[in-house]
Structure formats: C-alpha cells, structure tokens
Amino acid sequence: xxxRVADSLYWMSRYIERAEHTARLIAVKLESMVEQTPEDAAxxxxxxxxxxxxxKSTPLHLDAxxxxxxxxxxRDNDNxxxxxxxxxxxxARQVREALSKEVWENLNRLYLRLAPVTVDSIWVHxxxxxxxxxxxxxxALEAVTYSTLSHGEGWYFLELGRHIERxxxxxxxxxIHFTAAQSENVxxxxxWLVLLKFCTAFEPxxxxxxxxxxxxxxxxxxxFDSEFPHSICFSVDRLTEALARVAPGAPxxxxxxxxxxxGRLKAAVDFGxxxxxxxxxxxxxxxxxxxxxxxxHKALYxxxxxxxxxxxx
Amino acid sequence: xxxEVFANTEDFGGPDIVAGTGRVSKPGVDAPYANYELGKPxxxxxxxxxxxxxxxxxxxxxxxxxxxxELNRRQQAVEQSFLHQGITFTxxxxxxxxxxxxxxxxxxxxxxxxxxxxxxxGLTQRIHALNLFLRDIYNDGRVLKxxxxxxxxxxxxxHYRREMxxxxxxxxxxxxxxxxDLIRNEAGDFVVLEDNLRxxxxxxxxxxxxxxxxxxxxxxxxxxxxxxxxHYPLELLATLRSLTPFHEDVxxxxxxxxxxxxxxxxxxxxxxQMGVELVEGRDLLINDNVVYTRTTSxxxxxxxxxRRIDDDFIDPLIFREDSALGVPGxxxxxxxxxxxxxxxxxxxxxxxxxxxxxxxxxxxYYLAEEPILDxxxxxxxxxxxxxxxxxxxxxxxxxxxxGESGGYGMLIGPHASQKEREDFAEKIRADPExxxxxxxxxxxxxxxxxxxxxxxxxxDLRPFILHGAETKLVPGALTRVALKRGSLVVNSSQGGGSKxxxxxxx
Numbered sequence: 157x158x159x160r161v162a163d164s165l166y167w168m169s170r171y172i173e174r175a176e177h178t179a180r181l182i183a184v185k186l187e188s189m190v191e192q193t194p195e196d197a198a199x200x201x202x203x204x205x206x207x208x209x210x211x212k213s214t215p216l217h218l219d220a221x222x223x224x225x226x227x228x229x230x231r232d233n234d235n236x237x238x239x240x241x242x243x244x245x246x247x248a249r250q251v252r253e254a255l256s257k258e259v260w261e262n263l264n265r266l267y268l269r270l271a272p273v274t275v276d277s278i279w280v281h282x283x284x285x286x287x288x289x290x291x292x293x294x295x296a297l298e299a300v301t302y303s304t305l306s307h308g309e310g311w312y313f314l315e316l317g318r319h320i321e322r323x324x325x326x327x328x329x330x331x332i333h334f335t336a337a338q339s340e341n342v343x344x345x346x347x348w349l350v351l352l353k354f355c356t357a358f359e360p361x362x363x364x365x366x367x368x369x370x371x372x373x374x375x376x377x378x379x380f381d382s383e384f385p386h387s388i389c390f391s392v393d394r395l396t397e398a399l400a401r402v403a404p405g406a407p408x409x410x411x412x413x414x415x416x417x418x419g420r421l422k423a424a425v426d427f428g429x430x431x432x433x434x435x436x437x438x439x440x441x442x443x444x445x446x447x448x449x450x451x452x453h454k455a456l457y458x459x460x461x462x463x464x465x466x467x468x469x
Numbered sequence: 470x471x472x473e474v475f476a477n478t479e480d481f482g483g484p485d486i487v488a489g490t491g492r493v494s495k496p497g498v499d500a501p502y503a504n505y506e507l508g509k510p511x512x513x514x515x516x517x518x519x520x521x522x523x524x525x526x527x528x529x530x531x532x533x534x535x536x537x538x539e540l541n542r543r544q545q546a547v548e549q550s551f552l553h554q555g556i557t558f559t560x561x562x563x564x565x566x567x568x569x570x571x572x573x574x575x576x577x578x579x580x581x582x583x584x585x586x587x588x589x590x591g592l593t594q595r596i597h598a599l600n601l602f603l604r605d606i607y608n609d610g611r612v613l614k615x616x617x618x619x620x621x622x623x624x625x626x627x628h629y630r631r632e633m634x635x636x637x638x639x640x641x642x643x644x645x646x647x648x649x650d651l652i653r654n655e656a657g658d659f660v661v662l663e664d665n666l667r668x669x670x671x672x673x674x675x676x677x678x679x680x681x682x683x684x685x686x687x688x689x690x691x692x693x694x695x696x697x698x699x700h701y702p703l704e705l706l707a708t709l710r711s712l713t714p715f716h717e718d719v720x721x722x723x724x725x726x727x728x729x730x731x732x733x734x735x736x737x738x739x740x741x742q743m744g745v746e747l748v749e750g751r752d753l754l755i756n757d758n759v760v761y762t763r764t765t766s767x768x769x770x771x772x773x774x775x776r777r778i779d780d781d782f783i784d785p786l787i788f789r790e791d792s793a794l795g796v797p798g799x800x801x802x803x804x805x806x807x808x809x810x811x812x813x814x815x816x817x818x819x820x821x822x823x824x825x826x827x828x829x830x831x832x833x834y835y836l837a838e839e840p841i842l843d844x845x846x847x848x849x850x851x852x853x854x855x856x857x858x859x860x861x862x863x864x865x866x867x868x869x870x871x872g873e874s875g876g877y878g879m880l881i882g883p884h885a886s887q888k889e890r891e892d893f894a895e896k897i898r899a900d901p902e903x904x905x906x907x908x909x910x911x912x913x914x915x916x917x918x919x920x921x922x923x924x925x926x927x928x929d930l931r932p933f934i935l936h937g938a939e940t941k942l943v944p945g946a947l948t949r950v951a952l953k954r955g956s957l958v959v960n961s962s963q964g965g966g967s968k969x970x971x972x973x974x975x
Contacts, residue, residue, distance in 0.1 A: 159763045160752050249555065250728045252737035253747045261553050268552065309765065405766030460765040465754050 157309045159461040161254050162402070164247040165310050166456075169317030171244035172263070176294045177325045178208055178237045182227055183287035184353045189220060192346060200347055203336065207328045209235050224283065225275040237290070241267045256304040262297040266290065315398040316456070319391040323449050326388055327442045329354060330378060334438040337371060348374055355386045375438055376430040388445060392425045395452070403460045410459040417455050421448045494533045495519050501537060501922045510911035511657045512925060513578055524579045524973060525916075527689045532576065532916075532923065540918055544575055547681050556677060558731040558961070571674060572966035577682045578915045578928060578948040579693075585972045588651065588659055588932060589942050591842030594832060596647055596934050599664065599819050601835040603643040607633045607815065617834050618827050622851075625902070626824070626871075628667075628817030630780060632787055636804055638813050639712045640938055645811040646705070646775075647934040648672070648947075651842070653913035660843045662910070662929065664828070666812065666820040668777050671947040672701060672933050673735035674967050679945065682969035694974040698945035702742035704935055709743075709773050711937035712809040720769065722746040722762065724753070724776040724783075726794045731962070736777050746771075750778070755798035758805040773809045774799075780814050822871045822905045823849055845910055850901040859906040860897065863890045866906040868897065881957065883909050912957055917950055917968070927951040929959050930970065944972040 181204050189197040201223055205211055208227055228237040245267045248260055270290065278286045305311050333351050336343050343351075348369045352358040355378060364381070365373045381387040396418045403411065424445065433441050496505035496515050507515055514525045521529040532540065548570055551557070557568040580588070605612050606623050607630075613620045623629055648669030650662045679698055683690045709721050725736035727749050740747035752762050753771065761768035776783060782792040784800040802808045818824065826847040829840045848855035848866075859866060863882045870878035880893040897904045914925035932946040948970045949959035959965040 157765050158746060158748065158752050159765055160749065162765050246728070249733075252555070252734075253740040257554075260555065264555055265553050403765035405764075407767065463763075465756060465761075465763070465768065 157254075157313075157403075159463075161251045161310070162313045163457075163461050164251040165254065165313040166317040168244050168247035168251070169314040170321040171240045171247065172294065172297065173318045173321040174235065174325065175237050175240035175244060176291065177322075178227060178235070178240060179287045179290045179294070180356065181208060181354055182224060182237070183284045183291065184350060186220070186224065186284040186287070188346075188350050188353070196344065196346070199341060200350060203332050207325070207332050209233065221275060221279060224279075228287070229273065229275055237287075238270060241270060254310050256300075258300045258304045259297065262293070262300050266293045266297065269293075309402050309404070312398040312401040315394055316402065319395045319398070320449050320453060322386065322391045323388055323395070324446060326355065326378065326386065326391070327446045330375070331439050331442045334371070334375065334442075343371075345369060357384065357386055360384050372430060372434050375433065379433075379438075379441075380425070380428060380430060388442075389425050392422055392445075395449075396422045399452070399456075406460060410463070414452065414455045414459050417448065417452045421445065421452065424448065494521075494529065496925075499533075501532060501540075502916075502924075504922055504924050505916070506914075506925050508911075508914075508925075509655060510927070511653050511655055511913040513653070513913055513915040513928070524581055524693075527692060528576065528579075528686065531686055531689050537921065540575065541920065543685055544918055544920075547573055547575065547685075551677070556673075556734050558734075559729065571961045572952060573674075573678055573681055574917050574950055574966055574968040575682065575685045576916050576918055576923070577686070577969040577971045578930075579971045579973065580930070580946070582973050582975045584659065585696075585944060587841060588930075589944075591659075591661075591840070592647075592649055592932060592934050592942060593940050594836065594838060594841050595649070595661065595664070595828065596644060596936050596940060598828065598832040598835045599647075599666065600641055600643050600936065602831050603813075603816060603819055604638065604641045605835075606818065607643075608635060612831070612834060615834075617830055618824070619851075622821075622823055622902075623818060626818045626821050628780070628815065628821060630815030630818075632800065632804075633813070633815040637806070639809060642712070642936050642938075643813040644816050644819075645708055645712070645813075645936055647936065648931050649934065651930040651932070652845070652910060653930070654845075655911055657913075658843070659930070660845050660910075661828075662845055663822075664820040664825065665931075666816040668779060668812070669931075669933070670732040670735055670777070671931055671949075671967075673738045675933070675945055675947045675970070676701065676738075678947070678967055678969035682971070690971075693971065695971040696944040696974050698943045701933070701943045701945075702739060704941050704943060705739065705775075706743045706745070708935040708937035708941070709775055709809075709811055711939070712811060713772050719772045720746075721773045721775065722748045722753075722771050724748055724750070724774050724778055724796075726750075726778050726782070730777070732777065739775075745775075750792075750794045750796050753796045753799070755796060755802050758798070758802045758807050760796070760799065760802050760808045771808060773811065775811050780817060783810075783814065822847075822869050823851070823902075826905060845907050848906045850897055850904040850906065855906075856897070856901050859904075860894055863894060865909060867909050868893060868904055868906045871903050871905060881909065909957075912951070912959070915948070915950070915968070917952070919952075924954065926954070927957050927959065928968070946970045946972075 185201060185204050192200065201220060205223060226233055230236045231239055233239060245263055248255060248263050252260055273286065301314065333343055348371060349358065352361050352374065357378060361377050364377060377384065377387065379388045382389045382393060384390055399414055399418045428441060494502050496502040496507055496519050507517065507519065514521055516522055551570040551573065557570050560567050560569055602612060612618055613623060644666045646669060648665045648671060650665065651659045652662050653659050675698065710719055713719050722745060723736050723740045725733060725747060737747055746762060748762055754761055754763065760771045762771055778794055781789045783795045784797060785792045785795050786797045787800040803810050825844065826849055829844055832838060832840045848859050850856045850859055859868065866882045868880040880889065882890065912927040912929055915928045916923045917926040928948050928950050930946050930948055932942055935941045948968045950966045950968055951957055951959045952966045953964055
C-alpha cells in the first residue's frame with residue numbers, strides 16, 4: 157500500500173472517530189442539561205468543552221447555544237464536528253480509489269447534509285436530534301466500511317486511526333472527570349451517569365455492575381473491560397492487533413520498532429489494577445497511556461510512511 | 470474488475486416503454502419542443518422540414534409521452550447522484566471553494582453505424598500519421614528537410630521538447646491516449662476541429678453519461694442496438710501494458726497532480742477501474758534511474774506511468790523547476806528506458822493549432838492516402854495573404870491563439886464587440902505566427918433538456934483513441950453541449966455540459 161494512502165486512511169478514520177465522539181458528547185449534553193441545575197449544567201458543559209478543545213476555561217461556558225455552535229459548526233474550530241467531517245472527507249477523496257463506493261458515498265452524503273446546517277436552524281426544535289441522526293449515519297458508515305471494504309492493510313490502517321483517536325478522546329474525558337473528583341468541584345452522581353452516556357457505556361455498565369454508579373467501578377469498566385468497544389483496553393487490543401497486520405513486507409528492524417511499543421502499551425493495560433489507581437493515580441495512568449499512543453503514532457510514521465529513501469536503498 | 474461504478478441508489482430511471490403516443494411533435498410548435506429552433510446548423514434530431522430523423526424516432530416518441538415534471542425529476546436525481554458520487558470539479562472564487570457538477574443531459578446523442586465507421590477509420594488514419602510525424606521530428610526530421618512543414622513552426626513551438634530527440638519510443642507510439650474533437654458541419658459531415666494529444670480528459674464522463682442515459686431510457690436503449698463502451702478501462706490497461714516488454718507483473722501507475730485538479734475524479738476512477746495505483750509526484754522517487762513508489766512495506770518499482778500532468782510540470786530538473794507536482798529525475802529514468810510514460814513527452818507540438826492546419830498534408834506525406842476526415846478550413850496568420858484575409862474578416866471568423874486550449878485566448882468574431890475585435894487585431898498584428906483563424910463553424914445542434922422543455926443546443930463529439938501495439942476506439946464518445954442558448958463554447962470550464970453518445974451497431 158502506498159505510504160500516502162496509508163496516511164490518508166489513518167487520518168480519515170481518526171477524523172471520523174473524532175466527529176462521532178464530538179456528536180455524541182453534544183447530543184448527550186443537550187439531552188441531559190434539562191435535568192441539571194444551571195450551575196451543574198455549566199460545570200458539565202465546561203468539562204465537555206475542555207475535553208473536546210483543550211480549552212481550560214471558556215467564556216462560552218454559560219451558554220449552551222454558543223457552545224453547540226462552537227463545537228459543532230464553527231469551521232474556525234479545528235476540532236469542531238464539521239471541521240472533523242470535512243477533513244475526513246478531504247482525506248477520503250485523496251484515496252478514493254482505495255475505498256469502496258459505499259464508504260465514500262456515505263461519508264460524502266453525511267458531509268453534504270451537515271455542511272449547510274447552522275445552530276439557529278436546529279435550535280427551534282429538539283436540537284439534539286441532528287446529532288443523534290448524525291450518529292446513526294456514522295454507525296451506518298462504520299458498518300458499510302466493515303462489510304464492503306476488504307479487511308486488508310488499508311482496513312487495518314483505518315482501525316489504527318479509529319482506536320488511537322478513541323484512546324486519546326476517552327483518556328481526556330476520564331482524566332477531566334477523575335481530576336475533578338480530586339478537587340472541590342466534585343462531580344455528582346448525575347455527572348458520572350452522563351460520563352457513562354458520553355461513552356455509550358450506560359447499559360453495558362449496568363449489566364456488569366448493576367445501576368449502582370460508583371467512580372471506581374466506572375474507571376474499572378472504561379479502562380479495563382476487554383469486551384466493551386469504548387474502553388481503553390478494547391481499543392488497545394484492536395490497536396496491537398492492527399499493528400501486527402499492517403506493512404507486512406516491511407523489514408524486520410522497522411517492524412520491531414513499532415511492535416515493541418505496542419507490546420509495552422498492551423502490558424501496561426493488561427496488568428493495570430484499578431485499586432492501585434484510585435488514590436489519585438487515574439490521571440497519571442491515563443497520561444502514560446496517552447503518551448505511549450503518541451509514541452506509537454510517531455513510530456508508525458517513521459517506520460512505514462515518512463521513512464527516507466536512503467534507509468532502504 | 471467490475472464496471473457498475475456508477476450504479477447508485479437514487480432512482481432516476483423509471484418505467485419506459487418504446488410504444489409512443491403516435492403523434493408527431495413539430496419542433497418550434499408542439500411541447501416539449503415548443504422552443505426548439507431549427508436554423509442553419511445541422512440538427513442531429515430533426516431534418517430541415519421538422520421531421521425527426523429515423524434514428525431518433527424511438528427517443529422522440531418516448532420523450533413526447535413523458536410529462537415534463539417527470540423529465541425534471543429524473544434530471545434532478547441525476548445531478549444529486551453525481552454530487553453524492555463526488556463527480557465534481559471545484560471552482561475557486563474569493564477564497565471560497567465551490568463544488569460543482571458538470572451538468573449531464575438525459576437525452577442521448579445518436580451516431581449511426583455508417584457515420585461511426587467513417588469516424589473510426591478517419592481517426593485511426595490520423596493518429597497513425599501524427600505518430601509518424603512525431604517520430605520523424607524527434608529523429609531525422611525528414612518532413613522538415615522535404616519542406617512539407619516550416620522548420621520554424623516546429624522548433625519555435627513551445628511544446629517542442631528538444632530533450633526527446635533520439636529517444637526510442639515503443640511501437641513509435643508517442644500518443645497513446647488521444648481525444649479528438651469533431652464537429653458536424655452544416656452539410657452534416659463530421660470534421661476534425663482539434664487533436665488533443667497531451668492529456669485529454671473526459672472519458673470518465675463518457676462512461677458516467679452512459680449509465681445515466683441507459684437508466685433514463687432503458688427500453689429505448691435496449692431496442693436500438695447501442696454498442697457497449699464499458700470495456701474502455703480494459704482497453705486502456707492493455708494499451709499501457711503493451712508499452713513494456715515485460716508482460717508478467719507489469720506495475721502501472723496513474724500520475725495525478727492531486728485532489729485539487731479538476732479532473733481528479735477521472736484519475737481516481739480510472740485507477741479503480743483498471744486496478745492500478747494512483748500516485749502523486751510526492752509518492753514517487755528515483756534511484757539509479759529507476760522509478761519507485763514509497764509503500765508501507767518498502768519501495769516498489771513502477772514500469773509504466775500514465776501521466777495526467779503536463780510536460781512542463783513532470784520533472785523539475787528538466788522542465789519547470791518550480792513544479793511541485795512532478796518527480797525530480799523522472800525524465801532521466803525515462804531516457805534510460807527504465808520507465809514508460811504515456812503519452813510520451815513533447816506530443817503537444819503536434820496538436821498545436823498551426824500544425825493542425827498541416828495534418829491533411831501530413832497524412833498524404835506519411836501514408837500516401839487521402840484524409841478520410843477533413844479539417845475545418847484554417848487560415849495561418851503567419852502567411853501574409855491569410856493574415857490580410859483574417860484582419861479584413863474578423864467579424865466572420867474565430868481566431869485562436871496557437872498552443873492554447875480549453876477555449877482560452879480566442880475571439881469569436883460574430884459575437885464580439887467592435888472594441889474586442891480591434892483589441893484582438895492588435896494582438897494578431899503584434900505576433901501573427903501565434904494565431905490561426907477559422908470560419909465560424911456552426912456546430913450541429915442536438916435536443917437538450919432545459920427545464921421547461923427540449924431545445925436545440927450546440928454540440929461537439931470527442932471520441933477517445935487508444936494507440937499502443939494496436940490502435941483501438943471504443944465505440945462511443947463524449948458529446949459536449951454548450952448549455953447556453955446560441956453559445957458555441959462547449960468547454961466545461963466555461964459553462965458546457967455533456968450527454969451520452971449512442972453509437973448504433975447498424
């Protein structure tokens with residue numbers, strides 16, 4: 157596979173994952189805010205803004221309308237829903253020949269549908285609906301990708317992009333919530349419930365732990381459950397699996413550089429213990445996992461994508 | 470390899486029966502042809518007396534029986550489908566990028582078997598002569614020594630590539646992919662307006678349009694014996710393969726300028742249809758005069774490049790050094806015979822508008838045959854007598870800058886203002902060698918759906934000729950349509966659209 161094509165597939169997938177995550181956070185927030193006091197809702201919106209844009213404090217934090225505009229439709233926001241979709245589509249267009257017709261058309265249709273939407277136009281009735289519908293279409297896109305694309309190297313680059321992005325997004329979300337738990341602004345029961353919903357984890361969690369919502373159990377579930385698709389452990393497993401499948405013909409030395417890092421990450425997650433983390437160590441643990449993902453990203457690029465010709469000739 | 474790439478979910482077809490209403494619709498009188506003007510130009514569908522020509526009878530009875538709203542609905546569904554498939558080009562205005570589709574007309578244009586036979590023989594003859602000419606001027610220059618064509622016209626052409634001299638080209642095939650523009654004159658004969666020998670585009674629209682028309686009029690399509698064109702990608706692949714002696718495991722790539730190029734959709738489409746790599750300049754690197762692509766598993770050798778980048782940009786070491794699209798060292802790899810490039814470099818010298826005027830003479834010179842397809846009468850401003858004729862008749866002529874394409878650098882005399890004509894006359898006097906002129910040829914008109922009816926619009930015809938070890942024409946073409954009433958400019962960059970072309974088997 158051409159290195160440039162791998163690069164575009166990887167980023168296309170990262171941006172789709174980012175868009176999906178963004179749409180879900182906005183949808184859940186818009187749906188749940190009515191059940192919160194204005195103060196709680198504002199604190200919760202601030203956590204969403206921080207996790208999606210990195211902005212620690214935002215002048216927008218009191219106004220759901222302005223925040224939604226910024227997170228969903230602001231093209232000057234590098235991480236907005238529409239920016240992510242637009243970048244995903246730009247990448248897809250560059251590798252049109254490596255995608256199936258269905259994958260391209262689903263993505264293209266979704267983008268064309270959202271491109272003209274403004275926050276004013278959705279605010280009149282159930283603003284969350286647009287984001288729920290977008291999520292449905294993104295799930296359809298995921299299914300179409302799964303069932304129409306050969307599960308070869310290209311598909312594994314999509315997997316890599318998806319799960320590296322997911323670990324980063326999940327990590328940031330958990331980090332913010334568990335850091336807040338150590339401060340005076342402790343998240344309430346409802347906030348923990350919303351956190352589960354941010355990760356589509358509410359029902360799977362209750363199946364495992366019943367409806368008793370406890371931060372320690374949430375951490376255990378979202379970090380270490382190997383079966384739930386939006387857990388760190390699950391994504392790390394997919395990631396290590398995908399790393400073993402890409403660049404099959406690369407020289408062993410370059411493969412080893414990547415696989416060593418993947419092995420280390422998997423070990424960290426497989427042998428992590430939630431009891432050890434709960435006394436303030438969750439943030440440090442997540443910081444470590446995130447850093448390891450960044451190293452994997454770099455190694456992936458220098459081994460398979462941007463390597464200099466002099467290293468092989 | 471599958472060809473149903475344009476299949477899609479939108480419904481723009483519909484029930485379609487051949488049996489019509491039995492009534493005879495008169496152009497200029499009856500709906501849907503109430504605003505259909507029959508004038509001096511040849512009309513593809515109607516004879517001068519207003520009778521539909523025989524090959525159009527089935528289409529006529531079909532559209533006459535369909536309500537306009539239904540035609541409108543099908544037309545909109547087609548446009549929606551093109552947008553979703555990304556069959557678009559991007560227009561940049563005030564830093565705003567807008568994606569547009571190239572409008573496609575539902576109604577097919579029909580070419581009879583006899584007409585096609587002549588086109589096929591004529592274009593085959595022409596591409597043979599042009600390739601012999603290219604081989605000649607890049608080697609012995611016999612045609613120049615014999616005084617058939619002026620030396621200065623060749624060596625002075627900005628498309629002549631000195632670097633190509635003496636380089637062996639497989640089968641002597643310099644032009645492997647050619648898209649010639651034909652028009653039908655007032656007498657109803659096809660004549661050649663332009664040879665596009667560099668990087669002609671449009672073949673993906675030929676295939677996309679077929680899918681549209683076949684679904685819009687399935688029964689008519691079936692009943693008429695339309696010859697298939699879907700094997701074009703296979704023929705192209707065979708042509709590219711024939712350029713190298715290694716027949717096993719030849720590695721082929723299409724070289725595209727990238728996603729911002731207006732024909733990018735076509736590049737990606739052909740790559741998918743042929744199952745070859747689509748590469749950009751930055752994917753390629755040269756080592757020891759061998760071309761490689763950078764893949765995740767390491768470097769992979771490339772044997773044949775179908776380039777969709779102009780000569781000027783292909784190798785910054787040899788041609789334009791500011792080119793970021795090309796590959797440094799590619800030309801040396803080519804010269805060393807380690808990679809084949811289609812089309813060869815330097816073919817533009819032969820589709821120069823001045824050289825065009827000499828093509829009939831070149832056919833006689835190289836093949837000792839009479840041209841099967843005529844040229845449009847052409848005045849070379851470099852010749853004093855012609856220059857005076859051109860300057861004296863600017864209001865009747867179309868003047869074109871030699872070596873420009875896409876409808877740029879031209880004056881359409883009858884449509885220009887006095888001021889525009891005077892300004893252009895200045896340009897011609899300043900540099901007569903750079904201009905040629907032709908009578909305003911009335912391109913033929915064809916029925917075109919315009920929203921509230923069917924009207925006559927000017928069309929041309931671009932068949933695609935493949936030339937490697939053998940010469941092949943897929944029996945079809947891109948029919949380009951000037952969508953503005955009365956306009957003669959069919960270029961997509963200037964408001965043109967296109968429609969399907971049905972070549973009949975008998």
